[in-house]
Amino acid sequence: MTETYDYSQIAPEGNIFLPKECKITHAKQVTQSERHFTLRYADGSNVSFEPGQIMELSLFGFGEIPLGYASSPAREDTWDVVIRTVGRVSTALNALNEGDSVYVRGPLGAGFPVKEFQGHDVLVVAGGIGLCATRSMIQYITDKRGEFEKFHLFYGARDPSQQLFLDDIANWKVSKDVDYHEIVDNADENWTGNVGVITDLFSKVTLSADTRVIICGPPIMFRFVIEECDKIGIKRENVYVDLERRMKCGVGKCGHCQINDKYVCCDGPVFRYSDIQDLEEAL
Numbered sequence: 506m507t508e509t510y511d512y513s514q515i516a517p518e519g520n521i522f523l524p525k526e527c528k529i530t531h532a533k534q535v536t537q538s539e540r541h542f543t544l545r546y547a548d549g550s551n552v553s554f555e556p557g558q559i560m561e562l563s564l565f566g567f568g569e570i571p572l573g574y575a576s577s578p579a580r581e582d583t584w585d586v587v588i589r590t591v592g593r594v595s596t597a598l599n600a601l602n603e604g605d606s607v608y609v610r611g612p613l614g615a616g617f618p619v620k621e622f623q624g625h626d627v628l629v630v631a632g633g634i635g636l637c638a639t640r641s642m643i644q645y646i647t648d649k650r651g652e653f654e655k656f657h658l659f660y661g662a663r664d665p666s667q668q669l670f671l672d673d674i675a676n677w678k679v680s681k682d683v684d685y686h687e688i689v690d691n692a693d694e695n696w697t698g699n700v701g702v703i704t705d706l707f708s709k710v711t712l713s714a715d716t717r718v719i720i721c722g723p724p725i726m727f728r729f730v731i732e733e734c735d736k737i738g739i740k741r742e743n744v745y746v747d748l749e750r751r752m753k754c755g756v757g758k759c760g761h762c763q764i765n766d767k768y769v770c771c772d773g774p775v776f777r778y779s780d781i782q783d784l785e786e787a788l
């Protein structure tokens with residue numbers, strides 16, 4: 506684990522396990538299993554995080570789960586999270602509504618090294634719920650569009666009913682700030698767009714070998730997307746993968762997230778692919 510991890514960032518008052526109360530200011534069911542929440546600190550304090558960082562979100566009596574910040578860091582009073590119902594904690598959280606309290610530890614971990622992307626073409630490849638973890642970086646890029654060259658965004662979902670952030674998608678489709686492409690594994694009767702796997706989208710654009718790439722999605726997706734990047738000649742040190750998984754404590758204490766000498770919660774969740782490509786269990 507990184508020797509220099511600075512706990513003072515996440516626990517200015519000295520207790521890395523102490524969560525802070527938050528209020529839900531907005532709650533919306535966005536797919537059959539996913540709910541989109543907007544949160545603010547109950548004491549009215551501002552939020553500060555980097556794109557790609559995570560939080561531990563908890564509900565007393567149920568437990569806590571790691572989640573990515575799913576909104577722009579430029580919005581300082583509130584932030585977004587999307588929770589998929591998969592277990593006891595997420596089921597309890599997804600039963601909550603506006604005005605309810607939840608508890609947050611964070612921001613945790615290492616996010617996207619934004620400076621490495623500035624002045625370059627950027628490609629974000631988001632599969633399924635991977636769009637949530639990358640949305641803070643996507644919004645950062647569109648907020649500060651002049652700092653980046655071409656911006657391509659690929660989004661793949663299982664079927665149209667699984668697509669998240671429909672308002673964002675409607676904007677991206679008409680925006681000059683982002684070259685947006687989407688695909689679904691399975692179409693329904695209303696879908697007129699691309700059908701297939703997310704790597705099919707590489708044939709829709711011409712990417713430069715100098716592109717900086719962000720990948721977040723189901724584990725199966727990573728290797729195939731990296732193969733496409735290899736074909737273009739994109740260096741693996743310019744490919745960043747977001748590995749939000751297996752986290753428990755979020756602060757380097759429990760070892761749950763460990764991959765060899767890396768702790769996903771502290772050294773990641775964002776990793777340069779060249780730093781983890783030889784770790785067997787990483788992807």
Ligand code: FES
Nearest residue numbers: 753755759760770
């Ligand atoms: S989640 Fe990383 S050490 Fe506990």
